[in-house]
Amino acid sequence: MTTATTATTATTAATPHAATGFAAGPEARPELAAHAVTTALARCGSGVAQSIILLLTPHFARTPQAAITAAARAGNCLQVFGGTTPGVFTEQAWTLDQPAAAALVLTGDMTLAPPDSELPLLSLAMPDALDSAWLGAGQPRFGALATGDDHHAIGAVWDHAKWQLEGRSEACLAGGEFELAVSRGMQAISDVLEVTAADGYELQSLGDEASLPTLLACLPEELRSPANLPLGLLFAAVIDDEIGLDRAVAEGRYGLVPVLAANAGDGSLTLGAALDSGTRLFWALRHPGSAEAELRGGIDLLQEQRDALSMQAANRMPEFALLFSCIGRGPYFYGGDDHDLAVLTRRYPGLPVLGGYCGGEIAPLTGGNAILSYSAVAALAYAHVQSQS
Template sequence: MKVATSIVLGRQAQPALAAQAVNNAMSKAGITSANAVILLLTSEFASNPQAAIKAAAKAAACTQVTGCSATGIFTEEDWVLDTPAAAAMVFGGDIKLELARHNHNLQPLLTIAAPSAINSTWLDHHTRYGGISGDVTGQGPFSVWQNAKGDVTGHIEMFISGVKMATQAAHGLSLLSPPKLIQTSQQFDVQQLGKHKALRSLQKAWDSYRKTPEPLPLHLIMAVYGDSEKAILQGNYHQTTIISCDEADGSVTLAHTLPVGQYLSWALRDANSAQADMLLATDALSTALGSTPDFGLLFSCLGRGPYLYDGEDLDLKVVTKRFPNMPLLGFYGNGEIACINGQNQLLPYSTVLSLFSAL
C-alpha cells in the first residue's frame, strides 16, 4: 500500500517543514515520487503558504498538491495546535487524487473550503465530505490550494481514485429533551415549542438534566431538528447553534431559520457522548467498508479534539486504537461536511471520518 503520512513541527513556519513532511511520508510509503499530496499547514503559514506548497511539490516531484491552512493539524502519530507544523499524506501506486472535472463515475468529492466560500448551491452539488479551513481571517491571499498553487475561489474539490470508501459523521450530542413540534416561529426566533414557550422548554430540559440551579450553558447546547420525532430519535437530524434567549417573550434565537411544523429537541455537547458516538461511527464505518481500511481522512471541529477532552484528542485515539498504524490525516476546522440521508450538510461541533481501501 503506497499511502503514508508524516507530520513535522518547527519553531518557525519554514518551507522546509513541508518538504520534510513529504520526504518522510514517501520514505514510509516506499516511493521516490508521488502521484499526489494532501498538504496541511498550520495557521502560522497563512501569510505566505505558497513557498511551503512549492517545497512540498518539489519534494514529491509532482504538481498535484492539495490542502489548506488550519489552526491545528494531525496524523495518526500526533496532533498540533499553536505550533508551526506541516503534515502530508502522499499517494503512490494505483491510488490518485484527481480533479473533480474528471469525476465521471460520480465519486464522493473531497471538499475543503474557506469559511467565506460556502454557499448552499455549491454545497448541494455532488456528494461531498470534508471540512472548512481553520484560517478564519484569511491573512494571506488564500487558505486552500490545489495543483500546487493557491485557489482564490476559496474552495477545492477532488476525488480519490483506485479505492472504495465509506464516510460517517459523529455529532457527539446527548438529547436533553424529547422532540417537540415547533408551533410558532419568526425568522430565526423559535417562539412556541409544543405546549411551552421555547425558552421555558429549554430551561426545563436543562434543569431536568443538571438537577441543580446552574445557568444555561448556551455554548454547549444545540438545537437539533428534523421532519419527525422518529427521525430525531434515530439520529437523522440537522443541528444548529443557539444565538441568544429573550426572557421577555420567551423566544430562543437560532443560527438557522426553522419553520413551523418541524420537530426540535435540545441537545448537549459533552465529552462522554462525543467519545461514545465516535466509537459507534468508527465501528459502523468498518462494517460499511467491508474490508480493512488502508488509510483515512478525519475532519474535526476545533471545538472538539483537545479543547473538548481536556488536552487530549480522544476522537483521534478512538480511530488509531481501532486501526493501529493506519495512515490518517486531518485538521481542526470551522465546520465539517458530510452527506447524511442523501443530503450534504455543513455540520458544527462534529467529526467526519472517511475510510478507504484499495481496489
Template sequence: MLSRERSQQLAVEEALESIAVDLQGEAPDLILMFVYSSQTDQYSAMAKAIAECYPDVALVGCSAAGVVGGGHEIEHEPALSLTAAVLPGVQVEVFHLLPNEMELLGDEPLMWRRRFGIEPAAEPSFVLFADPFTCDTNLLIRALDDSYAASPKVGGLASGGRSPGETQLFAGAEIHSVGAVGLVLRGNIVMDTIVAQGCRPIGAPLFVTWAENNVLCQLEGRRATEVLSELYDSLSFDDQKLFRRSLHLGVVMQEGEQEYSHGDFLIRNVIGMDPESGILSVGEQLENGQVVQFHVRDAATSASDLEAMLSRCKQDLGTARPEGALLFSCLGRGESLYGIADHDTNLIASSLGNLPIGGFFCSGEIGPVGGRSFLHGYTSSIAVFRPQYSQLG
C-alpha cells in the same frame, strides 16, 4: 506525515523524508498539505520542494489553526501535515473555484457537471476546502448535492485567520485567498463518511407546528418556550447546567422513521428566545411538520457520539479494510473540549486500526447527514478511504 520544525524548509524536508520511507520510494499520486496559519508565507517554497521531489503529484490543502498527522493533533503552534497517497486505478483532479464562478454556475446541475467534466455515473467523491470569508459554502455544497446526489462530500473551512486574505488555499503550485479548492476522486476508491456532531438528545422528538424561516414558534401546538421550560424542569441538575450553556436543536433529515438515533439529526445552535412571544431562533431554516428534538453537548457526549459513529462505520465496512482517513475537526473540539491531546485521532485508530490519518482543525466542517451535505460546527467530519476492488483481481 507531521513535522513540528519551526523552519518551513526543515519542516517540508522532514515530512518528505518520512513519506519516502513510508512509501518505500514509490511516488505518491496525491499529497494533502495542511500548514499552521503563520507559516503560509513560505507555501510557494514548500510547494516547489514537493514538486521537485514528486513532479507529477496532485497537491491540495489549506492553512489552519491546528493540523492532524502522524497520529497527533497539533493546535495553535507551528506544524506541517503532509498526507501522501498512492492511488492505483484512481483519477485525481485538483480544482479551484472563484466566488464569482460559483455565483455564475448557481443552482444549475448541468453547469456544474460541465465545469468538472464528470457525469454522476462516474461516482466521484469530493473533498472540499473553502475560505470562510469569501466562499458561499452553503451554495457550493448544495450545488454539488444537486449535481452529484449520490457522491460523498467532506472537508472544512480554512482556519487561523481573523479577516479576509489571512486564510490560504493551496492547489498545486498556486496559492489562493478566495473561493474554494478541492479534490475530485473517481475510479478504484470508496470514500466512506462519518459525521460526529457530539450531542445527545434530551426530552422527546416533537413536531414543528408553526415555524417561519429560522424562527420556531410552536411545537405540538404549544408555544416553543413553554415546551422548553417544561423540558428544563424535567432534567437532572447536571443536564440543566448543560442546557444553560450548550443547548442545541436537532432537525430530522429523513422523515417517517419509527425511531431516531445517532446520525439522524442535523444539529443546530439555539440562537435566542423571546419569552414574551414564546419563540426561539435557531441556526437552520425550519418547516411545519418537521420532527425536532433538543440536544446538549459536553466532552463525554462528544466522545461517546464519535465512538458510536465509528462503531457503526466499522460494522458497515464488514471485511473491507480501510487504507487511510482524513479528519476535519472543529476548533471547539480538541484539547479545549477534552482536556487531552489527540483524542479523536486515538479513537479513530482504536476503532478502525492504525491507519494513516491527516487533516486539520476547521472554522466549519463539511459532511453528510440524512443523505444531504451540510456545513457544521463543533463537529468531527471524517473520510475513510478504501479500494473499490482488489488490484490483484
C-alpha cells in the same frame, strides 16, 4: 499545544504505500511542508509520491505557494492537494497554536484524481467561495472549510501544486474508494417541540409552556437552575416538518442553534438565531461520551458492511484515513486527548491518519451535502480488491 515536532507512520511494516508526516516550528517556513513530506516518504521507502495531501495552519494562508512548491519538490510530485485549517494533526501529533504542516503521501496504485460524477469528492473550500450549486452537486462531498483562526483572518486551498485563488478544490480517489462516517456529536434530550412564540433571538414559548422550563426538565437535577445551565453545550436542534425525531437523529438532519442565555424572569431563552413560530425542534446536548460513541458506531458499521460484501473485502484494513473535526471538538473538548482520533487508531493500529481541526465540516447527509458544526467526518480509504479467478 503540540505533542511532537515531527512524526510519521505507515499502514504496515512492509513497504507501505501511505504514510503521514508532521512538522511544526516557530515560523511559517516552506521547510516545514518539505520536512513533513520527506519524512512520510522515508517511511514508505520511496523518493517519489503519486499524490500528496498537505494541510497547513493559517499562518501560511497569505502566501501559501512557497510551502506548496516545497512540498511538491520534496515529493517529486505535482499532485499536491490541500488547504488551511485552524489546527492540523496526524495519528501521532497535533497543533492548534503554532505554524505547522501535516502531509499524507501516496506512493502506490491509489492516487488523487479529477472529480468523477459518482465517487465521493474530497472537498475543501473557503467560506466565501461556497455556493449552493457546488455544494449540492449530485455526488457526496466530504472535507472542510479552509478558514483562518483567531489571529489569521483568511484561508487558502490548493490543487495540482498551485494555489487556487477561486477558493475551492476537489478530488476523488483512483485505485480505491472512500467510506464515510459522520458524527454530529449531539445527544437528543427531549421530544420534538414546536415554537409558539418568539421575538427575534428570544425564544418565548414551546407548545403551552415557556421555553426555559422545557429545557430544564430535560437536564439532570443538579443543572435544573438557570444559573447552572451548561451554556456552550446546549442547542436547539431544528428539524424539517416532514421528518420525526428518530429519523432526524439517525440521519443527522438538523440545524443547530446555540442557547446563549436563560432569562429566569420571563422563562425565555436567548438563542444564537431567530426562530419563527411553527418551527419544530428538539433540545440537544453536546456530550463527549455521546460524540465518541457515535463515531465509533459509524466506523464499526462501515467495517461490518465491508465484511458482508465479500471474502476479499472482509477484515481488510483501510490504507489510510482522513479526519475533519470541528475545532470545538478536538483535544480540548475531550479533556486533552482527541478521542475521535483514538477511535480510528484503536480500531486500526498503525493506520496513517491525516486531519484538520476545522471551522466547518463538509459531509453528505441523507438530504444532500451540508456544512456542519461540532462534527467529525472520517473517510477511510480502501484499496480496490482484485477479483480472484
